[in-house]
Amino acid sequence: MIRKRRYSISTQLFFGIFSLSLLIMLIIGAVVMSYFRGELESSEIKYHLEITNNTKEQFNVQITMIDESIYELITHPGVKTAVYAEHREDIPEETKQEIQAYIDVMRSIIYNINNVHILAANGFWVSTSPSFEETGGLEYFGKYLERYQSETGRKGIWTEFHSNEEDNYLSSTSYIKPIFDSDTKQMYGIAVLDISYESLHKLFTSSSIRISDKAVIVNADGNILFQYPLQADYTGILKKYPEVIRESTQIEGKMYKQDVIIVSEKIPVADWSIVRFVSRESATKLFSGMIEVLTVVLIFVVFISFAYAMGMTRAIIRPVKDLMGVCTKVAKGDFDAHVDIRRKDEFGELGETFNRMLLQINNLFDQERADQKRKAELEYQIMEAQINPHFLYNTLDSIKWLAVMQGVDNIGEMSTALINLLQYNLGKAKEDTVLRNEVDSVRNYITIQKYRYSDIFEFTTDIDEEAANCRVLRFILQPLVENSIIHGFREERVNYRVHISAKIYDDQLHIKVIDNGTGMDHESMQLLNRNEKKGTRFSKIGVNNIRERLKLYFGDQASLVFDSEPNVVTIAEIILPVMRG
Numbered sequence: 001m002i003r004k005r006r007y008s009i010s011t012q013l014f015f016g017i018f019s020l021s022l023l024i025m026l027i028i029g030a031v032v033m034s035y036f037r038g039e040l041e042s043s044e045i046k047y048h049l050e051i052t053n054n055t056k057e058q059f060n061v062q063i064t065m066i067d068e069s070i071y072e073l074i075t076h077p078g079v080k081t082a083v084y085a086e087h088r089e090d091i092p093e094e095t096k097q098e099i100q101a102y103i104d105v106m107r108s109i110i111y112n113i114n115n116v117h118i119l120a121a122n123g124f125w126v127s128t129s130p131s132f133e134e135t136g137g138l139e140y141f142g143k144y145l146e147r148y149q150s151e152t153g154r155k156g157i158w159t160e161f162h163s164n165e166e167d168n169y170l171s172s173t174s175y176i177k178p179i180f181d182s183d184t185k186q187m188y189g190i191a192v193l194d195i196s197y198e199s200l201h202k203l204f205t206s207s208s209i210r211i212s213d214k215a216v217i218v219n220a221d222g223n224i225l226f227q228y229p230l231q232a233d234y235t236g237i238l239k240k241y242p243e244v245i246r247e248s249t250q251i252e253g254k255m256y257k258q259d260v261i262i263v264s265e266k267i268p269v270a271d272w273s274i275v276r277f278v279s280r281e282s283a284t285k286l287f288s289g290m291i292e293v294l295t296v297v298l299i300f301v302v303f304i305s306f307a308y309a310m311g312m313t314r315a316i317i318r319p320v321k322d323l324m325g326v327c328t329k330v331a332k333g334d335f336d337a338h339v340d341i342r343r344k345d346e347f348g349e350l351g352e353t354f355n356r357m358l359l360q361i362n363n364l365f366d367q368e369r370a371d372q373k374r375k376a377e378l379e380y381q382i383m384e385a386q387i388n389p390h391f392l393y394n395t396l397d398s399i400k401w402l403a404v405m406q407g408v409d410n411i412g413e414m415s416t417a418l419i420n421l422l423q424y425n426l427g428k429a430k431e432d433t434v435l436r437n438e439v440d441s442v443r444n445y446i447t448i449q450k451y452r453y454s455d456i457f458e459f460t461t462d463i464d465e466e467a468a469n470c471r472v473l474r475f476i477l478q479p480l481v482e483n484s485i486i487h488g489f490r491e492e493r494v495n496y497r498v499h500i501s502a503k504i505y506d507d508q509l510h511i512k513v514i515d516n517g518t519g520m521d522h523e524s525m526q527l528l529n530r531n532e533k534k535g536t537r538f539s540k541i542g543v544n545n546i547r548e549r550l551k552l553y554f555g556d557q558a559s560l561v562f563d564s565e566p567n568v569v570t571i572a573e574i575i576l577p578v579m580r581g
Helices: 009-035 037-074 077-084 093-109 137-150 197-210 235-240 280-331 346-387 390-405 409-425 435-452 478-488 522-529 543-557
Strands: 113-120 125-127 162-164 167-180 187-196 214-219 224-228 249-255 258-267 272-279 432-434 457-463 471-473 496-505 508-515 559-565 569-577
Touching: 037 077, 037 093, 037 113, 037 167, 037 187, 037 197, 037 258, 037 272, 077 093, 077 113, 077 167, 077 187, 093 113, 093 125, 113 137, 113 167, 137 167, 137 187, 167 197, 187 197, 197 224, 235 249, 280 346, 346 543, 432 435, 435 457, 435 471, 435 478, 435 496, 471 543, 478 496, 478 508, 478 543, 478 569, 522 559, 543 559, 543 569
Parallel strands: 457 496
Antiparallel strands: 113 125, 113 187, 162 167, 167 187, 214 224, 214 272, 249 258, 258 272, 432 471, 496 508, 508 569, 559 569
């Protein structure tokens, strides 16, 4: 039996939406192209206008770069020294060599510059062209120098394209910038950059070839600088519509007896204009043929889309109803319900994911019940530790006052410390406290232990005020201090020390219990940090108990870590989230 291929829901939805979208697009397209042909034409014209603007921007970038280059040239100190000199003979030879070297480098590094020339009113001139004077260049640009001297205008000008000694074709257009005193407006000379025709022509033709366009670039006098295609004659139409040269505009006209739309954009930097001739027929011929095709296809697509939509509706609604039924059961508390969707598509995967989610919820409930049970056991363990000393409290209180009345101060002090310690430890098991109270309880414990161990150790603290007001669990420091004294101190030394520090940094409360006792070797320390070395501490509540209580109350936000070096130092560090009291 050949198994039929099943497509995924995403594939089915894609084809369905595609068919319906295609139907809508065809209908809209037929209406738009039938009744709004002018809009389509405007869109085509807008596209040509964007191409024109793009070409314009590219020319602006090129021309701006050329303008910046010539500005650097006319402001060069050596150039100013030469052209400002009263007589050509006054110019130092070193300055001439410096200028020649500078313009040679400029010509070599800027790809679209053919030659660089400088002409001064004092008769000085310099050029990158070896045959500048012989080929008439000095005479040609000298006329522009005389023109600047006789007129008041000081703006840069562009010349028409001209040939040079290396190429008889129109190889360069020159950009001329006057060198003058900005205060007195007195003319001293001109700087000339011969710009490569080829570089500007490629910039122009690249956009025209891409859209098979007819276009020209003309200067302010109506002279054609570039054109595409080269064989066409645009002189007559430019004379017929001179407004396209004077300003940016869009007009309708005729070219070779065909209706065209003339789009013109000015290039202000060079006083040029880009003119494109868009055929009205070519602007809409693509859409005209589509109207005929749409009429034939439209009816067929309607029937196909309707039938497919019906099938898709049934395929989607059935599994959704199954999921809704199971969700209703879960909402009523039946977490043993499951979805039975036997499909090899996204709905089948959704059903399996839903079943796994229900199983995970059940597991989380079981874990929560286990955690609550363990928490209750730990609290009972602390309560059990509290119940046994109750009978001692009243007895010790009597001993304390008996010792005070008989003048036995050390017994009174020790009894007072033990009473305070029992009072703190007999508090409610579920209550937390502030770090200051926890440290005071440890001080009472230390008072008792100093009498027991003949004052062989010193107890110090360094608690920040902000840290002292933070809330902590009760009874987490005394087991660590007890461990330092009982297991870390030996009687052959008398300079032992227990130090408790507490500070807040990185938004966490760091509490350290530090002693200089016997310490632990590296292996024992690692076992203790991995919780593999178990032991009991004060009132049968040890390190293991502290870790479990921290985990139950704070989760992964709290930790207890040991660091030790034998016979040097042991550090037990508790890290808690900051909870200010």
